[in-house]
Amino acid sequence: MIVALIAVCEVGFWVLLAAGLACRYLLRMPRAGLALLLCEPLLEVVLLVATVLDLRNGAEPNWPHGLAALYIGYTVGHGHRTVKWLDGHAAHRLGGAPKPLGPPRHGLARARHETKVWLGTLIGAAVATTLLQLAIWYVDDPSRTTSLEGWRFTAWQAAGLHGLVALSYWVWPKKAPAGGAPAEPDLGKERAGR
Template identity: 55%
Template structure:
């Protein structure tokens, strides 16, 4: 039941997102679109309540309860950014808004972007860790919390990997390639010879 509800919540998230943006931009009904988008957190509340009720009724904690906690954590950490990403694209395509800003490719700006991205993933994993720890305390040490602890270890890996990725962009920033012969007149014969060697 818990896994089915996680899948239903994920499907409902995208349905509500698409419907909310369609009402907001295509149908020019921004209030209705906002209401639909604000319904999305209710999905997580329902999932949290059902998971807690399942544990309260004596279900042994297993990977499904851990999956529900991880899903809730990642929805909390990544959901708002996903909505903003989709909103910018819908505004551009359906309402003539400005084109979405592309992430920077090089240097410090790219490193800052990677740290922001890592921050969202780390927040997601931290929320999942907190929910998993809450479930461990709720069940108690004699309730067989091994599967929940296993999910906590995975979340620590997620945090570690994202820190390493962001740190790599800080220590080894991607450099912008130099402009090709900027300001120099082009020699047609030399250019043709260079192309023929490729």
């Protein structure tokens, strides 16, 4: 049941996102589009409540419950950035807005960008770990919760690997091609100066 609900939440995320962006830019109904986009977090609440009810009804804590925690954590850590990125592209393609700036491609600006993305992964791992710990306390039977403890390790392993990737941009910054495009502005400094 939980695996099916995770799939429904994932499909629902993209359906609500598409409907919200279509309302905003194709139908010229920005408030209705915003309302649909603001419904996105409700999907995670539904998944969380269903997982708690499943455990309360005596279900054996196993990998679907761990996967649900990771899914919710990922959505909390990266959902807003994903929606914002897609909204910028929809505004450009459907609403006539200027093309959104992509992430910096070289140097320290790229390293800072990758670090911000990694911070989303850290937030996701922290949320997943918190949910998993709450589930372990809720079940209150160490012999039944070993699989949930393994998911905590998985969350932090993913965050660690992503951190190594982000760190590599600081240690070995990608250099701009010689004689290529002009140096990219450091958007972080530009925004801070406004």
